[in-house]
Amino acid sequence: MMCPCGSGQSLADCCGRYLENMSAPDVGALMRSRYTAYVLGRHAYLYATWHPSTRPMAGSLGGTDLVWIGLEIIRTNATDAEGEVEFLASHVDRGKGKRLHETSRFLREDGHWLYVDGDCRVGDIGRNETCPCGSGRKFKHCCVERK
Numbered sequence: 001m002m003c004p005c006g007s008g009q010s011l012a013d014c015c016g017r018y019l020e021n022m023s024a025p026d027v028g029a030l031m032r033s034r035y036t037a038y039v040l041g042r043h044a045y046l047y048a049t050w051h052p053s054t055r056p057m058a059g060s061l062g063g064t065d066l067v068w069i070g071l072e073i074i075r076t077n078a079t080d081a082e083g084e085v086e087f088l089a090s091h092v093d094r095g096k097g098k099r100l101h102e103t104s105r106f107l108r109e110d111g112h113w114l115y116v117d118g119d120c121r122v123g124d125i126g127r128n129e130t131c132p133c134g135s136g137r138k139f140k141h142c143c144v145e146r147k
Contacts, residue, residue: 004039005032027083070132090132097125
């Protein structure tokens with residue numbers, strides 16, 4: 001199985017290894033693995049990699065009922081203790097394409113990167129736009145049909 005993060009690698013060679021041991025080496029890898037966890041419904045990983053100060057209560061995690069179809073990392077920036085990742089994550093919600101544009105903040109504690117929060121906005125994916133899944137097809141002829 002190919003990794004949902006879009007790296008072009010197998011899941012086992014990419015985000016799968018982080019989903020198993022909960023320790024991504026940098027903020028970019030953590031962002032990709034968290035996206036993959038949303039795609040695969042790996043909620044325990046999402047909670048485990050969320051900073052305790054902002055972690056939602058169990059059972060209240062948003063975004064888990066969406067069909068995630070594409071991730072694009074725009075930039076990453078990190079020091080030894082904190083970092084941020086700007087990305088676009090595309091999904092289908094009730095037959096409508098949406099694109100989440102977020103700049104996420106991370107902290108490193110005890111050698112592990114943790115998601116803190118992010119500034120985000122959501123926009124529509126036009127039916128005639130190229131599908132974010134990477135197929136090269138128009139969205140209306142590709143992932144818009146996923147529900």
